[in-house]
Amino acid sequence: MSLYMTPFLQQLARIFYQTYKEEVSNFCFVFPNRRSGLFFEKYLIEEAKMTFFSPQITTTTDFFSQLSQSQIEDKMGLLFRLYTIYTTISKQNESFDSFVSFGEILLRDFDDIDKYMVDAKDLFQNVKDIQHINYISDYLTEEQKAIIQRFWTNFNPEPKRQQDFLATWEILHPLYTAFKEDLNTNKLAYEGMMLRELTEKGIEVEYQKVVFIGFNALSLVEKKLFLQLKKQQKADFYWDYEAEFVQDNTNKASIYMAENVTLFPSELQINPQETPEKYVEAIAVPSSVGQAKHVHQILEQLGADTVGTETAVVLSNENILLPMLYSLPDAVGKVNITMGYPLLFTPIKELIDSLLQLQKSATTNGKGATFFYYKMVVSLLSHRYIYTDEKSDEYKQLISKINQNNWIRVSSTALQTDTLLSLIFSPTDTDSLCGYLLAIIRHLLALKKENTEQDTTNTTLLMEQEFLYQCYTSLQRMDDLLHTWKIPLNLDTLSKLIKRILTGIAIPFEGEPLSGLQIMGMLETRCLDFENLIITSFNEGTFPKNETTPSFVPYNLRRGFGLPTTEHQDAIFAYHFYRLFHRASKVYLLYDTRTDMLNSGEKSRYITQLLLGYGIPIVQKTVTYNTSIAQTKAITIEKTHSVLEKLNAYTTDSDTEIPTRALSASSINTYINCPLQFYFSHIEKINPTDSVSESVEANIFGSIFHYVMEQLFAPYVNKMISKEVLQGLAKNKDTIDSLIQRGFAKYYFKQETIFALQGNNYLVSQVIRKYIIQLLHIEETNMPFLHIQHEYKCEGLFFISNIKRFARIKGSIDRVQTKEGKVMLTDYKTGTGKVKYTSIPALFDGNIKQRQKDILQIFLYGWLYQQATKTPADIDGQIIYIRELFKSNNLNQLSPESNYQKVQDEYLVHLEQCLETIFDPSIPFTQTTCLDNCTYCSFKQICR
Structure with a gap:
């Protein structure tokens, strides 16, 4: 038994050359596609083993197109032409992008009608009658509706839908007729229309013989055209029906076999082959x-x-x-690729979508400067066609700059750093949109061409070049049609249209298949x-x-x-x-x-x-895959020589030297919560990836609040604050609003330009204003007091006994004031919390849920203030939770343990013990055992 059967096309090439020799040069061989024609030609040359004039080898579409006086119009051109005729007949102002889907269905139906030579008037009359039946369904009994439902599969008894579409069925035949008349006038056609016209007019060919090979399901016009050539004794037909499966009458594959071999028999006999084992x-x-x-x-x-x-x-x-x-x-x-690949699944589709979204996001300020929404900007800078190896560092820095500065709106001038980015980040309008996209693709094609010339075997580069080229030709065609037909479109509508058209494009890879x-x-x-x-x-x-x-x-x-x-x-x-x-x-x-x-x-x-x-x-x-999950190992960082060098940057041997780094209440709290997190943040200085925040997060909210309070009290440093002063500040809402705007510019937008606050930002600004005014009103109950300073920065050196070194600790106290000889240190907190604590040791226990780290901080400020002023002043600590301001008219104070002197000795003992563990060379940095501490940790992905 043969191991491999001779291919169908090789059999035909052999029998034709053996029968007709060089006479085949006068033949025309017609195939379902170009690839089969190429293989046939290859086999024919192998059979001849000599040079001879090749016969004409073509496809059905190309063969009949050569016989027609009409030119086949592409789908895009047909849609624009059909839309114009539709709006004229229907007298409706439907937008073009919403018409496209409707138009595509119509074009397919029109093509089928002509390929199967249906009486269009009769067909559309039946379609219209069905819709009328649906429309009057309210007058039918349930039994009548059920009978009609079983007969007409698309029957819909809901009148609303029928009313909406009834007018459409009325114009289907006039639309079909007017469309074909318009195409005829311009000597254009779609495939079915061209074939029907050829059938009705009759065809003649100059070839000695036209051989149709490998067809199966023929439309009625194809049958009639084949019959015309057969009647002229100019045609021969060969069917690939050798397979037993295709000859099986119970198999759907055989449906067209009997009719085809009867109507169109073959002149030459192909001997059946022995089927190999499979x-x-x-x-x-x-x-x-x-x-x-x-x-x-x-x-x-x-x-x-x-x-x-x-x-x-x-x-x-x-x-x-x-x-x-x-x-x-x-x-x-x-590798040879021959198939249609949807543009929808290529990177160029994503690129076009991003470019369209970019232009839709563009805004202009009063000075005419253009700004783009950051998400669109970052998306484009990260796109694989834009973010190349040569530009990766430059574009990475640009993205980092956007994130670090929290630029929600990015100036076009800040983005135009090279030729490509200047093309991308230029504002455009509806009339220039296609030209804008074409200019960018032209530039990318030039870059790809340089790369492919350097690496001619890189299949991915060649494919990407083809993606760009197909997109370019489609957009160029659309641009030409838009200028020809002058259909009114706005930017949003044109964007939808471009995306819709590109979604329907398949990239025809047709390589050399031999x-x-x-x-x-x-x-x-x-x-x-x-x-x-x-x-x-x-x-x-x-x-x-x-x-x-x-x-x-x-x-x-x-x-x-x-x-x-x-x-x-x-x-x-x-x-x-x-x-x-x-x-x-x-x-x-x-x-x-x-x-x-x-x-x-x-x-x-x-x-x-x-x-x-x-x-x-x-x-x-x-096929199965191993999906077992690897066990997570605990992470322990030993204090090696290099780690100790970094750690020692926080300490010094002498109280007259200042270490380069300083601990803070925040960093100490971090260590207590998780020593490993402290190591990542404060020893290795690993910062979480920056990203733009579109909402005002708690830290930004707090920074703006602090800024406004500091600026309000700035004129009153070392001055007595009376009730009248506070009332005056609270009434000056314009000043408060102006300071809030400046706070947004500084901490949220991170730009000098002051933007008018809109949407959610405006609402947040009003909340901040209400909190500030409420705080000023509550402060009236504490009058009078001497305002020392807002944002009081201080630091000190803390001696650690076990390593005999001084650790530098610093802090920034939100507000310092005095009253009746007592110092009050105030700390604003944007969240909520409790002012009570169980014990000093509990403040330093990282395993306690909801540990009162705010109180640890306010006591540390007490020690820092003493170090800065060199006085043993009587100090009270006060924590103001902003969200609690409307719940009481009394400030939330630490009481009765708010006095720092009462807990100073015990507090400092536990603080030193904490610092000893931080700097002890024998104690490694380990993960926390309290998982609640991991909830908001930026490094929790590392630990998993």
Whole structure:
């Protein structure tokens, strides 16, 4: 038994050359696609073994187009033309972008009507009558509705929907007629229209013979055109119906066979071949990307270094193309891709979306300066086509600058640092939008061309160049049409239109198929045969596709008028598969076992048919992955020599020297909560990644509040504050609002420019104002007092006995005031908290939930104030929780333990013990054992 069958096209090439020799130069061979024609030509040359004039080799579309006086218009041009006629006839002002989906359905229906030579007037009258029945359904009984429901599958008894669309059904035939008249006037056509006109006018060819090869499901116009050429004795026909599966009358793949071979018999006889034994695997893989990885293994088994045109990888789902290319074995040499890949899944679609969003986000200030929303800016700077190796450092710094400065609106001038960014971050309008996109793509194409010239074998670069080129040609075509038809569009509508048009584009990869591993879609396999066949996404619903093509013609009318239905599509798909399967020796069918909204996880019906219906042995495999979770190890940082060097920057041998670094209440609290967090933050200085904050977070809120309070009391340093002063400050709302705006500029926008506060920021500013006024009113009960200073900065050296060194500690006290000889230290807190604490030791215990770290801080301020003033003053601490201001007319004070002197000795003992553990060389930095301390930690991902 033969191990490999001779390909169908090779058989034909051999028999034609043996029969006609060089006379075939006068023939025209017509194929379903270009790829099959190329293979046929290759086989013909191999048979001839000499130089001769090649026959004409073409596709059906190209063949009949040459016979027509009309030019085939592209879909985009048809849509613009149809829209203009539709608005004239319907007298509606529907926007073009909302018309596109409607127009695409109409174009498909018009094309089907002409390809199957349907009487359009009769068909659309029936469509209209059905809609009228739906419209008057309120007058039908429930039984009558049910009867009609069973007969008309799209029957809808809801009158609202019918009223909305009734006018549409009325104009379908006038629209069809006017559209075709307009196309005729301009010598344009769509494919079905062109073929119907050729059928009605008749055709003549100059070729000695026209040979149609490898067709199956013919439209009525194709049958009539074939019959015309057959009647002229100019045509010959060859069908690939050798497979037993296709000859089986119970198999959908055979539906068109009997009629085709009867109407269009072959002049030459092709001898049937002996069917080889097959090796078939059905492989269950729980991932689409996993399928690509498994194809790698299959190719290795087949001999990755030797696979060529005899091996095909057929992708049922185009989305898997890029993962497939990245997963191919290095030993695979040349790879040929012939398939349509949706632009929707390419990086260029994401880039265009970001550019459109960028322009929609643009705002202009009073001076004419343009600002862009930061998210769009960062998205573009991070895009793979923009963020190249050469520019990575520069663009990374630009992104970091945006994040660090919290620029929600980024000035265009700050972004235009090179030619590409100057193109991207320039404002545009509706009229210039396509030109703006085209200029950017032109620049990117030039950059890609330079890269591909340096690396001509890089498949990814070549594909990306093709992505850009296809996008460019589509946008250029759209720009031309917009200027031709002058359809009024605003920026938002045009953006939607561009995205909609690009979503429908498939990039036609058509390489040289005569060498290398073949990667293709199912339609591209027509007429071709492969020894090794690998099909991915072999799932029910994907292979065959379980989708209904949208149409304005109901299912039963389509059947009644001979238009293609879902059964037609199923039969075509079955034929393609079984024909391809027939001559393969090794077949690998991979399917995704995952179950989600888009995938049932069910293998294709064809596996069951092969196994049970035809008794084909199938080896069934399941690919599994190890999903065990690695155990998390505890992290311990020993105080090595290098760690101690960094740690010693906080200490000094002498009380006359100042260490370069200083501890604070915050850093001490961090150590108590988690020594490891302290190590990351204060020893290694690892900062959490900066990001722009669109909302006013608690720390920003607190900074603005502190700033306003400091500025309000700035004129009263070392002055007595009376009730009248506080009342005057509270009444001066304009001053408070102005200071709040300046606070926003400084701490939120981080720019000198003062912006008018809007939206959520305005609401926050009003909250801050209310809190400040309320605090000023409450302060009236504490009058009079001497205001010493706001934001009082102080520091001191604390001697640590066990290491015999001084640690530098610093702090910034929110407010210092005196009254009746007692010093009051005030600390503002934006959150909430309790002013009571159980004991001093509890303040230094990191395992206590909701430890009162605020009280630890206010007592530390007491020690710092004494160090700064060198006086043993009587000191009280006061914590003002801003959110509590409206709950009481009395300030929340630490009482009765608020007096620092009462707890000073015990507090300092525990403070020294804490500092001793920080600086003790033998005590490592370890993770906290209290998981509550991890909740808001910036480093918790490291510990997991």
